[in-house]
Amino acid sequence: MPRYLVRLIIIFVLGAVAVLAIRQFMVPASFYQLGHYRASVLPEVAAQEPVYAGHAACEECHGDVLEVKEKGRHTGLSCEVCHGAAATHAADPSSTKPFTELDRSFCLVCHEKNISRPAGFPMVDGLAHNIKEDCRKCHKPHSPSPNKGEEK
């Protein structure tokens, strides 16, 4: 074999070894563990802390409210729809209190008359339906049908 070919082969082999060595060093341990990505990204993303506690956390302490809510038309709603994100309250109930003072404009976020909304959804014309009255005068939020509402 001519000498120049031997040299060339040696250079190629050295190059290949260098590439493999660098690759071994640069690619993270978990990179091909699950696929063409770092598997350790899953625990990294999952480490984020929830802001909404979830309905189950509310049920632990507020069973009395839940009983009223289950009988009313707001039964499917999570508490945090109206009371706001409450993970900090669920972790330490004395630290923060979810807001409870909800005015007419908040009710109308869902219940304002709107032709884009599905037919049959309970809607009112906010400018005509007992204007200036607090909704809670007739509709108890946890069981909102008028006259049938519980005290909560």
Place this chain on the structure above:
Amino acid sequence: MTHDDTLSRRDILKKTFALGSGVFLCTFAVKAAKGESPDPTPAPKGAGDPTGSYKLPNGYEPSAHYYGYGIDLDKCIGCTRCVDACKTENSVSRTEPNFRTWVERYVIRDDDTLEVCSPKGGLDPYPAIEDPGSVAKSFFVPKMCAHCERSPCEQVCPVGATLKSPDGVVLIDKKYCIGCGYCIQACPYGCRYFDESTRTAGKCTLCYHRITRGLRPACAEICPTGARVFGDLREKDGPLAKFLREHRVQVLKPHMGTRPKLYYHNLDKEVR
């Protein structure tokens, strides 16, 4: 002419190689001395099957689940609490174009003209509909990442920063993302945006931090009418299986071959 004051080709090659290997070995030695691993949190190695036994630190096993999402358009009232909840849960900027989910309002007139709007994803009030008498139909369509089985965004990523987890969630590795924006172009549903604060791509994570703790994603948790249904496709008596069993569902752009896992009930032909 002599070569005394210049380097011969052989010398240059020798010295370049020596310098190169020296630098490489030095960085290796320094990193080894510091006890650094190139991967700061190496995942626990699974025995046997590479995906079967992978677990998160809290014991959650990704390969035991396969998530999907259902949206019942008959129930969506366009309150956009889901958009608000997503922003709150994930600390996403409330400015354009940072939307992981948004709600579009469709207005179809008697003469078949179509108006679609989503002011600030639905966080701003929708403009009043002019001439309501000529409206044939109008409805709301919430949109979000479909966590496609064959996700184009994952396929185009040049650095392995977009991934599909074993539980079927398309996620972004923010440490690896170079912000090239290919994935933003590739998504046929427009579900990705460029996050200026991190200079990386941003998208819906299906609230991965919540679902791995047994909670629902924030948007599904907060939807007041139950229009949004989150569930595990492997759970045969779960909420999503029930939704798929009881409703006729469609996906957006099926011809794209992306196999989205976001199923809509009562999707109008005008919705794209």
